Each structure stands twice: as structure tokens, then as C-alpha cells.
Amino acid sequence: MNPFLLLFAAFYFAQHLVDSWLTWLNIAHVRSHEHQVPLYFQDKISLDEYQKSIAYTREKARFGMIASWVEAPIFWGLLLSGFFGKVDTAVRALGFGTVGTGLVYLVLISFVFFLVSLPFNLYSTFVIEQKYGFNRMTPKLWLVDLSKSILLSILIGGPILAAVLWFMERHLQGLWWLYVWILLSLVQIFIAAIFPVFLLPVFNKLTPLEEGGLKQHILALAQKINFRLSGIYTMDGSKRSSHSNAFFAGLGKLRRIVLFDTLVKSLTESELLAVLAHEMGHNVKKHVRTGLLISSVASLTGLYVLSLLVNQPWFYEAFQFAQPSSYAALLIFMKTSGAFTFFLSPLSSILSRKHEYEADRFAAEVMEKREPMIEGLVKLTRDNLSNLTPHPWYSFVYYSHPTVVERIRALEKVG
Numbered sequence: 168m169n170p171f172l173l174l175f176a177a178f179y180f181a182q183h184l185v186d187s188w189l190t191w192l193n194i195a196h197v198r199s200h201e202h203q204v205p206l207y208f209q210d211k212i213s214l215d216e217y218q219k220s221i222a223y224t225r226e227k228a229r230f231g232m233i234a235s236w237v238e239a240p241i242f243w244g245l246l247l248s249g250f251f252g253k254v255d256t257a258v259r260a261l262g263f264g265t266v267g268t269g270l271v272y273l274v275l276i277s278f279v280f281f282l283v284s285l286p287f288n289l290y291s292t293f294v295i296e297q298k299y300g301f302n303r304m305t306p307k308l309w310l311v312d313l314s315k316s317i318l319l320s321i322l323i324g325g326p327i328l329a330a331v332l333w334f335m336e337r338h339l340q341g342l343w344w345l346y347v348w349i350l351l352s353l354v355q356i357f358i359a360a361i362f363p364v365f366l367l368p369v370f371n372k373l374t375p376l377e378e379g380g381l382k383q384h385i386l387a388l389a390q391k392i393n394f395r396l397s398g399i400y401t402m403d404g405s406k407r408s409s410h411s412n413a414f415f416a417g418l419g420k421l422r423r424i425v426l427f428d429t430l431v432k433s434l435t436e437s438e439l440l441a442v443l444a445h446e447m448g449h450n451v452k453k454h455v456r457t458g459l460l461i462s463s464v465a466s467l468t469g470l471y472v473l474s475l476l477v478n479q480p481w482f483y484e485a486f487q488f489a490q491p492s493s494y495a496a497l498l499i500f501m502k503t504s505g506a507f508t509f510f511l512s513p514l515s516s517i518l519s520r521k522h523e524y525e526a527d528r529f530a531a532e533v534m535e536k537r538e539p540m541i542e543g544l545v546k547l548t549r550d551n552l553s554n555l556t557p558h559p560w561y562s563f564v565y566y567s568h569p570t571v572v573e574r575i576r577a578l579e580k581v582g
């Protein structure tokens with residue numbers, strides 16, 4: 168057997184086993200707590216609501232586990248039957264030229280994986296989210312969203328992918344990885360800048376926040392910490408889901424605050440301000456910049472590694488390609504890198520949780536009291552049926568945010 172394939176298989180199944188084991192631990196841990204609301208929340212969250220959050224957590228966890236073990240044999244079946252190489256031979260026969268062949272090939276393969284994940288996506292939205300009262304999406308809206316995503320992928324993703332393939336073909340022996348990295352970095356900045364103004368409105372209706380107390384207070388908050396922004400909008404997130412959120416998007420003059428209508432409805436003004444102060448804190452404390460820096464170093468490393476792999480025949484043989492090509496290299500890289508980097512993921516979770524603590528503390532300091540942040544967190548936890556009692560190992564590996572209990576404990580030490 169091909170040594171690269173063997174190594175990949177080892178990482179792939181190690182990841183799946185560790186993931187299933189942690190999920191199982193988490194389910195058991197949550198179950199063992201189901202008879203009593205954690206101490207701090209006893210007067211804030213009813214036993215009914217708490218047990219509903221446990222049922223939701225368990226159902227999602229079990230479903231995720233089933234999905235990953237159904238998808239595994241499908242993926243390995245395709246791989247070991249030589250499917251990826253056979254499609255390549257068929258597409259090559261159409262005679263589109265290298266870049267054209269690569270585009271057609273990658274679109275076809277993406278479509279196959281889309282079909283594999285389709286029943287799981289539908290079940291998750293229209294059965295699980297529906298059952299717990301989160302889903303507001305109609306089948307019609309789902310189809311409209313899908314069509315828009317496909318159109319955007321063609322318009323934006325198509326030319327980028329073509330450019331990447333072109334660079335790979337031209338500089339296969341040289342510095343293509345550096346050029347591709349520069350191209351992708353520029354694209355990333357460009358998309359981040361225009362996102363709230365040109366992309367978000369394709370899917371959602373953004374309405375400028377009405378004049379009044381809330382808007383004045385948000386502007387005053389931004390001014391207090393020198394946070395530049397060019398607009399505050401509410402977004403009709405409720406047309407898809409009752410999960411709530413708030414975020415900043417865009418760069419420079421296009422930077423906007425976006426509040427989900429569901430959030431505005433559920434939080435009081437001071438809680439909302441605390442949540443926004445937390446988000447602004449990520450900027451002030453340079454978390455956004457750090458995150459961008461890390462992800463760009465990671466992508467540079469990945470592209471460099473890929474540049475070493477593209478010249479190795481065993482790399483293509485592992486996926487049963489008859490001949491090497493830039494798009495085959497991209498496909499193999501995309502399908503294998505997750506398994507190889509999985510065991511590094513706790514590192515990014517640790518850093519992200521550190522940032523969350525800092526942003527919480529920042530919010531409490533700017534608001535000059537910690538209660539709004541704490542009360543806001545409690546309400547968000549209750550409304551989103553978040554898991555109050557994850558297994559510590561599970562949250563260590565997967566949680567980008569500390570648990571609510573940890574965040575509140577840390578907040579209580581502020582000031």
C-alpha cells in the first residue's frame with residue numbers, strides 16, 4: 168500500500184476515533200448532570216429549559232457522530248475504488264486545456280461531496296433545529312439560498328480558482344506557492360472589506376438602526392474607545408433561525424456593526440451594549456489582527472508543503488490518479504490536510520478562549536460594571552440552548568469560547 172495513503176488513513180481514523188470518544192464522553196457527562204440546574208443558574212434557568220438544552224446537545228452530538236461514520240465509508244469507498252482518477256480521465260478526454268479541465272473536474276467532485284452531505288444538512292435544519300424551535304427556514308428559502316451561493320461561487324470562486332490553477336501550472340517548479348499565497352491574501356482582504364456592503368445583502372435584509380437611545384449609546388461607546396465604524400444595522404436573521412448573534416464586518420470606511428433582530432428583541436439595551444463592547448474588545452485588543460496573522464502564516468505553510476508534494480508521484484498514486492496535475496494536488500491536499508492538522512486544533516481553541524476572556528474583561532471595564540455582560544451571557548445561553556455542562560476534555564479540544572460558567576466566574580473577578 169502507498170505509504171502516504173497509509174499515513175493519511177492512520178490520521179483520518181485516529182481523528183474520527185478521538186472525536187467519537189470525546190463526543191461519547193460529553194454525552195455521558197451531560198446526562199449525569201441532567202437532574203439539577205448548575206448552581207449559579209438555578210434562579211435564572213428553569214429545570215425544563217435546562218433539560219431541553221441537554222436533549223438538544225445530545226441529539227446534535229449523536230447525529231454528528233452518525234453523520235461522520237456514514238460519510239467515512241463513502242469517502243474511502245470513492246478513494247479506494249479509484250473514483251477520483253477515473254473522473255479525471257473522463258474529464259481530460261473532453262479536451263478543455265489544463266485550467267479548464269481543472270475547473271470542470273473540481274466542480275464535479277465538489278458536487279459529489281455536496282450530494283453526500285445533502286441529507287445530513289437537510290436533517291439538521293429541517294428536523295433537529297425544527298424540533299427545538301430554532302428553524303425558521305422554509306424549503307423555498309433553502310433553495311433560494313442555495314442558488315445564490317452557487318451563483319456567487321461561480322462568479323467569485325471560479326476566477327480565483329482559475330488563477331490559482333494558472334499559477335500552479337506556470338510555476339510548478341518554482342515559486343507558485345508564494346504567488347498563490349499573495350493572491351489569496353489580497354482576495355481575503357478584499358472580500359472582508361466588501362462583505363457587509365456587497366455580499367451580506369445578497370442573503371439578508373440590512374436595515375439601518377433607527378435613530379434613538381440605542382443608536383446614540385452605541386455611537387458613544389464606539390467613540391469612548393476610539394472604535395471607527397460607518398454604520399449600525401439590524402439584520403433579519405430571524406427569517407432563517409432564532410439563534411441570535413452580533414458582529415462587525417467590513418474594513419475601513421465599510422466597517423459596520425450588524426445586530427441580529429433576534430438579539431435586539433431578547434437583550435436589554437445595556438446587555439446589548441456589553442455584547443457589542445465585547446466584540447469591539449476583540450478589535451481593540453488586536454485579536455482580529457492576531458487571528459489574521461496566524462491564518463496567513465498557516466496558509467503560507469500549507470502552500471509551501473503542497474509545493475513540495477506536487478512533485479512526488481506517490482502523492483497522486485495515493486488517490487489513484489493516472490497522471491499528476493495541479494487540480495489533483497489541490498483536491499488531495501484539501502481532503503487530507505484536515506486529518507493531519509486535527510491534533511493541532513486544541514492550540515487554536517486555547518488561544519481563542521484566552522481572547523474571549525480578554526474581550527469579556529474589556530466589556531466589563533468599558534461598561535464600568537460587569538452585570539450587563541453576565542446577564543447578556545445568561546440570556547444568550549438560555550435562548551440558544553447552549554450546553555452548560557460540557558465534559559472538560561470535550562470543551563478543551565473543541566470550544567472556541569470558554570463555557571458560560573467559566574466566563575461568568577472570570578467576570579466576577581473583574582473590578
Ligand SMILES: [Zn+2]
Pocket residue numbers: 445446449522523526
Ligand atoms: Zn468574542
